[in-house]
Amino acid sequence: KAGVTQTPRYLIKTRGQQVTLSCSPISGHRSVSWYQQTPGQGLQFLFEYFSETQRNKGNFPGRFSGRQFSNSRSEMNVSTLELGDSALYLCASSLGPQGPLYNEQFFGPGTRLTVL
Amino acid sequence: GESVGLHLPTLSVQEGDNSIINCAYSNSASDYFIWYKQESGKGPQFIIDIRSNMDKRQGQRVTVLLNKTVKHLSLQIAATQPGDSAVYFCAENSGGSNYKLTFGKGTLLTVNP
Numbered sequence: 488k489a490g491v492t493q494t495p496r497y498l499i500k501t502r503g504q505q506v507t508l509s510c511s512p513i514s515g516h517r518s519v520s521w522y523q524q525t526p527g528q529g530l531q532f533l534f535e536y537f538s539e540t541q542r543n544k545g546n547f548p549g550r551f552s553g554r555q556f557s558n559s560r561s562e563m564n565v566s567t568l569e570l571g572d573s574a575l576y577l578c579a580s581s582l583g584p585q586g587p588l589y590n591e592q593f594f595g596p597g598t599r600l601t602v603l
Numbered sequence: 604g605e606s607v608g609l610h611l612p613t614l615s616v617q618e619g620d621n622s623i624i625n626c627a628y629s630n631s632a633s634d635y636f637i638w639y640k641q642e643s644g645k646g647p648q649f650i651i652d653i654r655s656n657m658d659k660r661q662g663q664r665v666t667v668l669l670n671k672t673v674k675h676l677s678l679q680i681a682a683t684q685p686g687d688s689a690v691y692f693c694a695e696n697s698g699g700s701n702y703k704l705t706f707g708k709g710t711l712l713t714v715n716p
Contacts, residue, residue, distance in 0.1 A: 545703070577646050
């Protein structure tokens, strides 16, 4: 069974640009969560989707948005990039309706975003 | 967002020794806790979880202990191997069905052969 895949793996952008990151969950998983990982702040929750509905959002500005498609694939978008957005963006999927709660959560390898 | 700081606690052990990694969680309403392992260049990997109605849970070579009185979680790894070298994170759900996990700062475990 294929794991969680994320594309692209590496991305370099300049300030002010926007970026879209993609995540394909494990087949059959309907919950997708996104996290930002930086050396200074660690792993921080961005949002969680289940059946195309955003059920929770972390404390990030409105420049961070996401969506989930009917096939459970998910994308996140960051507009007007800032230097501080440089991070590893991780996607994780879970099987059941409880999402990451009480279910094993499987992470992808992440997308390394560098903002210059 | 939650602050986890710049400096990662480290633990260095000899191969074959037992390792204990500790975590203090913040929310007394949390009822679900998980340990993850993250190797360099990879995403976190689920190790073991525990619900708040339990004090102890065992897996293969790993044991998680939960002390709700002092809001403390620990991960014990038996007979630590070089392949166990990684950063270990605890996570909590902060109570309720909010579909969100809050991660701790992580501990870097180094296993010396």
